[in-house]
Every structure is written in structure tokens, then in C-alpha cells.
Amino acid sequence: MCGIIGYIGNKEKKEVVLDGLRELEYRGYDSAGISILSNDVLSTFKTTGKLINLEVKCKDFKSSGFGVAIGHTRWATHGKATEINAHPHFGEVSSVVHNGIIENFLDIKKQLESREKVFLSQTDTEVIVHLFEENLSICSNHIKAFKKTIDSLIGSYAILLITKSAPDKIFYAKNGSPLLIGSNGDEIYFASSSTPLIGLVDRVCYLEDGDVGYMDISSFDNLKNIQPMSGEKISSQKEGYRYFMEKEIYEQHKILKDTIRGRILDDSINLELPADFIDGINKVSICACGTSYHAGLSAKYLFEREAKIKTDVFIASEFRYAEPIIEKDSLFIVVSQSGETADTLEALKLANKNGLKTLAICNVDSSSIVREAKYYLLTRAGVEKGVASTKAFSSQVMLLWMLGIYMAQHKKTISNEKIKIQVDNISNSLEATKVNSCIHDKLKKLSKRYLHGHGFFFIGRDIFYPLALEGALKLKEISYLHAEGYPGGEMKHGPIALADSELFCVSLMPKHLLYDKIKNNTQELSARDATICIIAQEYNEVADDVVFIDKFDSYMEEFFAMMIVLQILALEIAIRLGNDVDMPRNLAKSVTVE
Numbered sequence: 001m002c003g004i005i006g007y008i009g010n011k012e013k014k015e016v017v018l019d020g021l022r023e024l025e026y027r028g029y030d031s032a033g034i035s036i037l038s039n040d041v042l043s044t045f046k047t048t049g050k051l052i053n054l055e056v057k058c059k060d061f062k063s064s065g066f067g068v069a070i071g072h073t074r075w076a077t078h079g080k081a082t083e084i085n086a087h088p089h090f091g092e093v094s095s096v097v098h099n100g101i102i103e104n105f106l107d108i109k110k111q112l113e114s115r116e117k118v119f120l121s122q123t124d125t126e127v128i129v130h131l132f133e134e135n136l137s138i139c140s141n142h143i144k145a146f147k148k149t150i151d152s153l154i155g156s157y158a159i160l161l162i163t164k165s166a167p168d169k170i171f172y173a174k175n176g177s178p179l180l181i182g183s184n185g186d187e188i189y190f191a192s193s194s195t196p197l198i199g200l201v202d203r204v205c206y207l208e209d210g211d212v213g214y215m216d217i218s219s220f221d222n223l224k225n226i227q228p229m230s231g232e233k234i235s236s237q238k239e240g241y242r243y244f245m246e247k248e249i250y251e252q253h254k255i256l257k258d259t260i261r262g263r264i265l266d267d268s269i270n271l272e273l274p275a276d277f278i279d280g281i282n283k284v285s286i287c288a289c290g291t292s293y294h295a296g297l298s299a300k301y302l303f304e305r306e307a308k309i310k311t312d313v314f315i316a317s318e319f320r321y322a323e324p325i326i327e328k329d330s331l332f333i334v335v336s337q338s339g340e341t342a343d344t345l346e347a348l349k350l351a352n353k354n355g356l357k358t359l360a361i362c363n364v365d366s367s368s369i370v371r372e373a374k375y376y377l378l379t380r381a382g383v384e385k386g387v388a389s390t391k392a393f394s395s396q397v398m399l400l401w402m403l404g405i406y407m408a409q410h411k412k413t414i415s416n417e418k419i420k421i422q423v424d425n426i427s428n429s430l431e432a433t434k435v436n437s438c439i440h441d442k443l444k445k446l447s448k449r450y451l452h453g454h455g456f457f458f459i460g461r462d463i464f465y466p467l468a469l470e471g472a473l474k475l476k477e478i479s480y481l482h483a484e485g486y487p488g489g490e491m492k493h494g495p496i497a498l499a500d501s502e503l504f505c506v507s508l509m510p511k512h513l514l515y516d517k518i519k520n521n522t523q524e525l526s527a528r529d530a531t532i533c534i535i536a537q538e539y540n541e542v543a544d545d546v547v548f549i550d551k552f553d554s555y556m557e558e559f560f561a562m563m564i565v566l567q568i569l570a571l572e573i574a575i576r577l578g579n580d581v582d583m584p585r586n587l588a589k590s591v592t593v594e
């Protein structure tokens, strides 16, 4: 989603800001822009499409000496993805970039228009710069004018503003959207996530909601909660794979070793949680979006089966406004790859406000969700660049599975022998995620038969139902084909009406869980001429196509092996259709607006 970069210093500001935006590119955007203020000249460049277009547009521009600069990658919310709607938005002497949504922008716009301000764009953001310039003409100083402007805004925002009348400063405000300031003593950097700052600064401040102020080259030390920041820039490479998504599918068996590292001791699960963590907990609520929601839904089956603990799973955007009944003996778990998803973060804040014990399952240390939760466990999947989540999902399911066993240990709902078996299953599941080249080749060939038709049903039962949802989501996201995930047993309650020779059905048929039941459900679709592709250990006459997984002794191992098949199937279909697998249309990696 939208990304922000800011810079105060002596370097070539265009390069610094473009470098920063490149680090945010994988998060998804549809236009980009920069504003540079140096030697009393404010220059703005904007384009639609990829950053390369922006680089070309400003290739002859140079700015020497000290100055300030802001940059933005935009994922359209208000107004189409046009050059005019791209940020920065400018007034007579100022320029602004903004992440988030200004909910009352129409009211402000009307008032400004009634006072003859002219708007160029359809965005909510443009009101900020015009309102600031109007306030500046009334107020005695810049910060008063900026604060007055921010006080008028309702919604979520991370804002950077520069103005010719204060050429050494960047004004900033944060509410609900992430924003960081970093320093290395000589330069100041701003960014909407920590990645662009790694290797450039040694100290960083994660701004809090409600923070409003300005930075010049000497004011960094006045900030509260400055933390050290270490690490070298590790630029992710595709390492011979065609796409980051493909690389991330292949590296799952390696990163899952990191997920479990140090968390299995003496044949039992040992998590970085206090000894009394489970005491007094009688229920679990899990809240997440998208793929992370599917991981949460998978956990419900594991928590209830192993730890005998009632578990409800909520889509975060539905949880917030539903006036949920908050039970004090619930553990509230949020699951998020990025740790910045606005709906999940707000649900977490609500749970905290109601005094619940909260736990984040997250991939990004120091993310907003990790900082907001009372407890957290990191999935350790490493940076995920492909917009369609793969290794984040497997690491979430793995960690949640371990949490289920951890709770079962504490609640004594399973025997030591069963814990040992589960621990063995965990190790074997790592093996199950190793991509078998024969299976990949098979899927490459198979993909050409699955490019037409009016849609796909992915079906599964029990924990294979959330996996079916995830398989359908992967296909939808990168192939743009219509795909739905269903519990196998639901077919005859409506969806089967769509079954005909133009329907594809991908059926997850684990040998070790409800095999006969899912076979019956698949047969119902086959009888109505749907083309059936089964994923299974053994051949089954219901199938038109079979993708064999290796022989496994538990359904969780089968789960992880089938997950790999679904991810590769989506990948190969999307590649055949000529789509940009890593940056699919309309999608953003980190959804920081509700």
C-alpha cells in the first residue's frame, strides 16, 4: 500500500528518496512522486505506473547542497490512479505526502473552495496542503499553522509536508498509519516502515498516534523513545527464481526451521511466554485479515482438537464495528504478516482497551501490531516480497500449531506420548514443504488445462477447509480467475448449482482426515461434469487429474504438502496467463487503511 519517504541532509535528495521508494515498491502501488526543496526551489515530479517511469521523468534533475525532500508511492483510494492524483500534492509554496484516509475531506474541500482555493486532484490528501497554506496566512508561525491543520482532520494519516517558507524543516503528523524518523547524526530520514531505514540510520523513533511536529537537522534528539537501529541492508534477490513468490515458496522448508528453532525442548513445546500465560484463559479469539485469517481459521481446528479450548475466529474488519462481546477470560490473538494491517491493529487496540490478554503472531519485529500487543511471538519468515503471501502463511500455521500444543501441555488435555507424536509431525511437516521438482513439473504441465472455464471450487474438510480458502485466494490474487474455497459438505447447500463441464474443482483429499467424506463431496461434483483435480497420496477414480503428494503419516504433514501444491498451481497458472506474479493488479502488500 502507500509508502512514504522523507529526507533532510546534503546528499543528492532525488537519489535518496528514489532509493527509499524502491525499498517500499514490493508493497504495491499504482503511481509515485517526489518533491525536493533545495536552494529555494521546490520541484515536484509525479508519474503513474512503476518507479522506473518516475526515474525517467526526473533523470535530468539535480539538486546540490542541503535540502529537504519527500516521496510517495500511492495505492489509489480516493480518485483514480492518475498522475494528477499521485502524491506529492502541492499548493503555492508547499508540498505534502499522505498515507491513510481523511474521512472529512469533502467538508474541508467545500469550505476551501468557497474561499476560492482551486483543487487539481480528486484525492482526500490535497485538502491538507491548501488548508495548511490558508492557516499559515493567519497563524503567526509554521508549527501553529500545521497543528491547526492536523486538528481539522478526521481519519487515519501519516503526513509529511515541506514548504518554501521553512526550507530546512519537514513537518510530520501521525494517527493510525505508521511513520518513523531515523538519524545517523548527519542526516534525518522518514519512512512509513523500517525497511528503507536499515543501514542508513543508527537511531530511530517510532512515532505514536497523535504525534505532530517538525524536524530539522538538529532536532532529532528532542524526540521521545529513541531506539537504536542496527543491521545492514540485505537486498532480496530472486536467486535464479522467476519471481519472488516462487523463491518464497521454495524457501519455506528453510524458514520453518527458523520458526520452530528453540521452541521444541525435550519433546515438548517451549514458547517465549511467561509460565502463567495460559492461567485463567478459557477461550481464544483470533482476529486477522486475508491469508492471515486463513491461518487463524486453521488454528481453530488445532486449538479445539488438541487444547480443548473454545476458539472463535474473526475477520478483523468485521470485528471492529460488530459490538463484539468481549469475555475477560479470553486470549485475544491477532495474526499478521506485516504487523501494520489497519483493521487488525484497531481490533487489537479494542481488545487491549477492554483489558484482554493479547498476543500477536507476527513476522515483523517492531511493527505497530507487535508494539501494541501485550505479548508477541515472531514467525521468523524473513521479508516476504511477493504480494501473494506464501511463506508467511506456512510460518503462521506452524507457530499457531505449536501454540495449540503449548496450550494443551499447560491444560493437560493431551498425553506426553501424543505431544511427542505431534512434535515428530512438526519436524516431518518441514520436510513436507520441500518442493519436489517432479510435482512442480507436473503442475507446470497441468496448468495449461486450467486456463478457461467459468471458475474454480477448492474444497476441503476440517482444517483442509481453510487450506481450500487459501488455495482459492492464491489463485484469485495472481491469476484473476474466479475461485472460491468451500467446505466439501457445503456443495449441496447451493454451490453445486454452478457445477457443469466448465467448472474446475480442486479437491484436497488427505488420507488421514475424513477421506471418505471429501471423496463423496468430490463425487457429487464429478457426477455433474465438473473437471476434478485431486491432491492426494493415492489415485482415486473420481479424479480427472491427480497431483500426488508424498506418503505421510499425519494429516498435518499432508496439510503442508498440499499447501505447496496449491501455491505452485496458482503460480504456474498466473505465469501462463502472463501476469505480474509479484505485483498483481489492485493489490498491496501491507494494507494500512481500513
Ligand code: F6R
Pocket: 289, 290, 291, 292, 293, 335, 336, 337, 338, 339, 340, 341, 344, 387, 388, 389, 390, 473, 477, 589, 590, 591
Ligand atoms: C494474501 C495476503 C493478504 C494478507 C492480508 C493481511 O496473499 O497477503 O490477504 O494476508 O492483507 O495482511 P497481514 O498478514 O500483513 O496482516
